[in-house]
Amino acid sequence: MAKPGLRDSDVARARVIPIGGGKGGVGKTFVVANVAVSLARRGLRVVAVDADLEGANLHTCLGVEHPSSSLADYVAEREEDLQKLMADTSVPRLSLIAATHANISSSQPSQARRVQLVRALCDLPADVVLIDLGSGTHPAVMDYFMVGENGLVVITPEPTSVENAYAFMRAAFYRRLRLAMVSLDVRKVVAMAMDQRNERGIRTPLDLLREVQAVDPTEGTRFVEAMQSFRPRIVMNDVQSRDDIRLGFSIRSVCRKYFGIEVEYVGYVNHEDAARRSVRSRTPLVEIEPDCDASVYLRRIADKLVPKESQ
Numbered sequence: 001m002a003k004p005g006l007r008d009s010d011v012a013r014a015r016v017i018p019i020g021g022g023k024g025g026v027g028k029t030f031v032v033a034n035v036a037v038s039l040a041r042r043g044l045r046v047v048a049v050d051a052d053l054e055g056a057n058l059h060t061c062l063g064v065e066h067p068s069s070s071l072a073d074y075v076a077e078r079e080e081d082l083q084k085l086m087a088d089t090s091v092p093r094l095s096l097i098a099a100t101h102a103n104i105s106s107s108q109p110s111q112a113r114r115v116q117l118v119r120a121l122c123d124l125p126a127d128v129v130l131i132d133l134g135s136g137t138h139p140a141v142m143d144y145f146m147v148g149e150n151g152l153v154v155i156t157p158e159p160t161s162v163e164n165a166y167a168f169m170r171a172a173f174y175r176r177l178r179l180a181m182v183s184l185d186v187r188k189v190v191a192m193a194m195d196q197r198n199e200r201g202i203r204t205p206l207d208l209l210r211e212v213q214a215v216d217p218t219e220g221t222r223f224v225e226a227m228q229s230f231r232p233r234i235v236m237n238d239v240q241s242r243d244d245i246r247l248g249f250s251i252r253s254v255c256r257k258y259f260g261i262e263v264e265y266v267g268y269v270n271h272e273d274a275a276r277r278s279v280r281s282r283t284p285l286v287e288i289e290p291d292c293d294a295s296v297y298l299r300r301i302a303d304k305l306v307p308k309e310s311q
């Protein structure tokens, strides 16, 4: 069935999986590149899309040194056909849409262009489309995180990364809620709750639910549906101990208890010295060191995201 607001012909043919995390340097691009290669090696047609217009480097991780076209051409309306931006990589069946050459004065697409872009991403001729998101919680980043399937949040076991991951999931959740609410009064309440120091003392989504139910019970039901359908997935990257691995479970518990959000912990990737070497040699880790633990875990994550039986 089509999503609200979309025609049946707009239904995603490819599985679109956005990958974000709030913080820079946590390994989003690393995960996208390696998961993309793993899935392509399994025989799937994969498009890896760099949506990090301010810090594009997916092309480097995938060994495409000077991409001739870029998502920036679509953003600037120089190119209308997103498919034409797909460049081949050295891995069969894996294409890249790079994000180089963005206009630094206004890198993000307008709201209207974003809607078109989201549709075009779902229509790409592929089995799987992975979107590498930029850092931060810009509305454009949040919109990409809402595309397709439950997005993946990459977290490293540092307090700063964990903090930003919560902020990221919170921002994505409130944005989704605001879009799901129909009544203007309720939308206003949601918008107010986005300010953590709001005067009504709404601190968590559960507080907000009570407030919405009081204003409009029908919207309350819609709220619960939106809450239940928001199921971000998390990966702990660069782990070095059992405690680091366990942190993923703690984050899942916190999300359930305080936010009322179900998070799926899809796996972890250990710290791997060869990761930096793989970036320097512009070759994904799963290609240069296919048997190291991190590569095994990365392929496992790829298999969780796109199970073999669904292929």
Ligand SMILES: Nc1ncnc2c1ncn2[C@@H]1O[C@H](COP(=O)(O)OP(=O)(O)O)[C@@H](O)[C@H]1O
Residues within 6 Å of the ligand: 021, 023, 024, 025, 026, 027, 028, 029, 030, 031, 237, 238, 239, 269, 270, 271, 272, 273, 275, 276, 279, 294
């Ligand atoms: N599991 C890991 N072990 C060691 N280094 C890693 C690991 N994951 C990522 N890195 C390194 O961290 C750096 C930042 O990763 P990157 O994917 O560019 O982050 P982001 O896209 O989130 O900004 C890269 O140099 C990468 O090689």
Ligand SMILES: [Mg+2]
Residues within 6 Å of the ligand: 028, 029, 030, 052, 055, 057, 132
């Ligand atoms: Mg990146």
